[in-house]
Amino acid sequence: MADSKLDRLTGDAAVPRKNGELVFDEPWQSRAFGLAVGLAERGVFEWEEFRTRLIAAVRDGGGDPGASPATLYYRQWLAALEALLADKGLVQAHDVADRAAQFAAGERDEVF
Amino acid sequence: MSKPHDHDHDGGHHPQPLSGIEARVRAVESLLLEKGLVSSDAIDRVVSAYEKDIGPLNGARAVARAWRDQQFKKRLLADATAALHELGIGGLQGEHMMAVENTPKVHNVVVCTLCSCYPWPVLGLPPAWYKSPPYRSRMVKEPRAVLGEFGVKLDPSVEVRVWDSSAEIRYLVLPMRPKGTDNLSEDDLAKLVTRDSMIGVGTIASG
Numbered sequence: 001m002a003d004s005k006l007d008r009l010t011g012d013a014a015v016p017r018k019n020g021e022l023v024f025d026e027p028w029q030s031r032a033f034g035l036a037v038g039l040a041e042r043g044v045f046e047w048e049e050f051r052t053r054l055i056a057a058v059r060d061g062g063g064d065p066g067a068s069p070a071t072l073y074y075r076q077w078l079a080a081l082e083a084l085l086a087d088k089g090l091v092q093a094h095d096v097a098d099r100a101a102q103f104a105a106g107e108r109d110e111v112f
Numbered sequence: 113m114s115k116p117h118d119h120d121h122d123g124g125h126h127p128q129p130l131s132g133i134e135a136r137v138r139a140v141e142s143l144l145l146e147k148g149l150v151s152s153d154a155i156d157r158v159v160s161a162y163e164k165d166i167g168p169l170n171g172a173r174a175v176a177r178a179w180r181d182q183q184f185k186k187r188l189l190a191d192a193t194a195a196l197h198e199l200g201i202g203g204l205q206g207e208h209m210m211a212v213e214n215t216p217k218v219h220n221v222v223v224c225t226l227c228s229c230y231p232w233p234v235l236g237l238p239p240a241w242y243k244s245p246p247y248r249s250r251m252v253k254e255p256r257a258v259l260g261e262f263g264v265k266l267d268p269s270v271e272v273r274v275w276d277s278s279a280e281i282r283y284l285v286l287p288m289r290p291k292g293t294d295n296l297s298e299d300d301l302a303k304l305v306t307r308d309s310m311i312g313v314g315t316i317a318s319g
Contacts, residue, residue, distance in 0.1 A: 006162075006232075007227075007228060007229060007230055007232060007238075010227050010228055010243070014243070017240065022162055026134075027134075028131075028133055028134045028137040028138075030159045031137050031138075031141060031155065031159075032137050032140075033158075033159060033162070034155035034156070034158040034159040035137075035140060035141060035144065035150060035155060037158045037162070038150055038154050038155050038157075038158040039144070039149065039150060041154075041158065042149070042150070042154070044149050044150075075133060078133070078136065078137060078140070081140065082136075082140060085140070085144075090144075090147065090149065091140060091143045091144065091147075095139075095143055096136065096139045096140055096143065097139075098139075099138075099139035099142055099143055100132070100135040100136045100138070100139035101135070102139075103130050103134075103135035103138045103139055103142075104130050104131075104132065104135040108138075108142070
């Protein structure tokens, strides 16, 4: 159910939109989006906790300047999500790195 | 969906190496799945709920109902949150909805001067201009001029009321029912109702 979560992301932290609709350039972006919103809906964290980290990640900027706005934004979105999950002790950064290496190497191939 | 798929998941092999960022998102999801904190279905649901923008359809249904049902209209104007709930429109998360009625003498328009508060579950995604600083500041200072730019020409005798949305209260404009629509069904009426008319920056032409 759509709600006010995205409303509360304003300025540079606002989700990329085109004609009002959400813009995802690649599937991983919508996945990252769904993870953060879904976790907040389940009460794993407060949306506000994610929002503050997202604002910080957007402020820190970085990333390939040649990338699309949605790509840059959702990289920051993911960084914010990872930071929050680590702060909460739910998912550790080194576990993410290890697991990502397994996916990148093709050692893991889960069906989503 | 008949395009050849380049992403083969049913074999035991990996046809395409994942990019760093793709692998990272999968890693996070996979770790969360293991901990039982998310399910893939739940993520799918979230994404499709937001992707398939509900649009202004919910608001349009409420307007069409109010045009045809005087009792519903009374309830909508008295307590919009409850009236919308009757139609199964919820998800307002504590924000109160208030419906304001346009009449031949009063034209209502909604703005959020502080940020971009918007009744999402009722009107869908806010248009880009709604969030723009010029709209937010000018609608308060010179509403008639801004309305004119949107194509809403009002007689000087019409009073313009500007409603400032906040985190606590959000507004739905109940536009005037166009003439010549007496025989239309609720569904057909709903199709006439535009998002802009429910923000107050549009009127509805006769069917």
